[in-house]
Amino acid sequence: MNKTMTYPGHFRAIAILGLPLVGGHLAQFAIGLTDTVMLGWYGVEALAAVTLASSYFFVLFLFGAGFGLAVMPMVATAAAEENETSIRRSTRMGLWLSLIYAALTMPLLWWSHPILVALKQEPQVAQTASEYLRVAGWGIIPALLVMVLKSYLAALERTQIVLWITVAAALVNAVTNYALIFGNWGAPELGVMGAAIASVVTQIVSLLCVVIYAVRVLPEHSLFQRFWRPDWEMFASVLKLGVPIGLTLLAEVSLFATSAFMMGWIGKVPLAAHGIALNLASATFMIHLGLSNAATIRAGNALGRRDRAHLERGAIAVTVMSLAVSILTIILFLTCAEPLISLFMEPDNPQRTQILAIGSGLLAMAALFQLVDGAQVIALGLLRGLQDAKIPMIMAALSYWAVGIPSSYYFGFVQGMDGIGIWLGLVLGLACAAVLLMARFWLRSVRTVAASAG
Template sequence: MHAPTPSKAHPWREETVATAQLAGPLILTNLAQSAINATDVVLLGWLGARELAAASIGVNLFIAFLIFGMGLVMAASPIMAKQLGARRHSVRETRRTVRQAMWAAITLSLPVWAILWHAEPILRLLGQDPALSANAAHFVRPLMFGYLPALCYLVLRAYVAALEQPAWALMVSVAGVITNALLNYALIFGAFGLPRLGLFGAGLGSAITQTLMFLGMAVVVTTHPRFRRYRLFGRFWRADWQRYREVWRLGLPIALTLSLEVTVFNAAVFLMGLIGTTSLAAHAIAIQIASLTFMVPLGLSQAVTVRVGLAYGRRDPLGIARAGWTAFVMGVAFMACMAVVMFAVPHGLVGIFLDEALPENRAVIPLAVSFLYVAAFFQVFDGAQSVGAGMLRGLQDTTLPMVFAAFGYWVVGMGTALWLGFGLRWHGVGIWIGLALGLAVVSVMMLGRWLRRGRLGLVPQIA
């Protein structure tokens, strides 16, 4: 069932329902993707501490490239939404976008594979232990072949979301969580008659899971009556350089924006390591909690790109405003509730990860709690910048938001973190305050651009 276009009688209520119907499965899909990574961490923890450490640095290298690729193929979403808004059954234009987003994924995968194949010397160049780097490369080499199918799965997920049928991606993701757990357990520990491959098995299992998830989505879009008439894979080899360039034009700034945010948090991990292992452990717990709450505004961001894009394609300025503000209020309200929870029960949240009765945890717990207080402060800003970026993506406005991210995260955020953390010796709390300030600056700039969208010519005139 296609989500309704808001009627004249109750437009705001119907927009809220449409946004919730679209965002709900996307949020759950994001949580399922996170569950795949969490499962790998648990299983490798059973294998051993050194194996877990090696996989951690290996997967961080892999995810840095995956985030960039994810941003690139996310360009498919606003392009398709605009086309479907202008013409609800825009079969040919939608097919062009899906195909060329996959072409872009293939183009990007070739150099990424070449880089990841040399993960060991790269990690050693970054100052990692030689033995740990060798083990990490043993994990990354099979894992890297899941890169292309992961990106192609994301393209198909964007396709079903643009058609406002995201539940199919959710079902495939849930199946992927189960498959990944069983397959990785079997390949890591040699269960179910399969060989015991340890770290290599973990990487191989994850790559196979990503491939199966893409194939699962491919089966859905080629057999389901709602999707198959688009014939996405028909004459896939035919070049379409105009649409290919459009994907790169919109997608490259999105990729850089996401990478700027992710890398500033990666740099924070490095800074925490310079302070000490206690700060590093406390940071890991606090950032895990903050990452979990972030899945909701992330899903709303993906949904609002579609909803704004549909109104943009209809040349409907009122619909654009309604779609954007509805998702923005939902995202900020949720994160405000999460901020209250973090302020109210920080010890309870940290206690999920650490046992207060153990002596080795007594120094970590109060530090993690102090980080959570800062995280509570930046929850609203984190939600605002994420949904705000999605609103602007719906208007196909991606270049200046990339500049906002560079300035906010790296100039303001990292600059403040270094000054407070090391200059004033506020240590870990100073670093977290810097991260919070960076998010705040980005959110204000994103919102300011959205408020000036008419004067900036981002919104089309009524046809």
């Protein structure tokens, strides 16, 4: 019946599946946003340090998240084939790989200070960021496990629970932050370290919630029974798909992390403005990311059913939805820049005028890359649904490392455009990725599903 689904039917199905995922991503984003807003109230130096630390953390986290994202299309395809055993096997080995990766990254989080200094960050900002990472870094273990289990639930179209668990985590983070950063309700005033503790507590609460749900509501998958038993065949399959997905994520996040390091070379006020503008741009990106996840699930289902028409119509529908979001965001960023930036600062902040001036320019650049940023993440979602990851990884690496990062440096420092130039490089890298990845999907989708049918 899906072969004859109309475009309105696709729009409706994507919205039902995708809106809770969008909400979940926004709630997850709210965790970082809460840190940024409260630390912005606490002080510019604290905000600059956590902006730097967060960029460093997410470079490591998002590579590991590739294993969780690999689970999503594998479970979606297995569900379409009604293969319960494959659902359990892929999810369990995704958890294994996430645990192994988290253990390997802990030394980089614990001894981050010399790395940040080598990247020529201001000494005091680097010191504070490294202290934050020594605590917040432990959160990478539960965070990666949560990524796998959320992908498992989303692929089974249980997106409502993913949303509510993430909302609960965001509330826990906000309350813990408010208590520990400022010393409210009798708690000690810990500043940056309070934000780090809140981050770890939040990730642990998320993990407990998602594990309890999976065990109680989906006992048929027995995810944690004999968890220690290896499944090397499926381990290799998840690794084969997860590594290129992780490297693709790493390529993109390293583009943004490098931009944060470059902003740090200019000074802590531009770095703070960059953190604010990037948080606002990231908020809208969460909508595209939720739609991309929905695209992955529906493409994986289409692959499992060998349904080419369903795949192509769904791809057109989700791309149109992403385009509509981009247009609305462009209007918002161009007309409401100062009110949006002001949300992150106290009215009497002495650097307020400088941050507003720099941040408004950066938001104008963010408006430029909305279209291409949305397009590239939708294309990636569709390709992941087809379990096509190696060539997209190469395309992403070329776009972000060969085009985006050099362009940021060239326009920012050689041409003397400072922050605006750095963000222009982001635009060019994302635009290159969007063109290459969309071309890859539309040239490959017919062949992939046709071949699987044969």
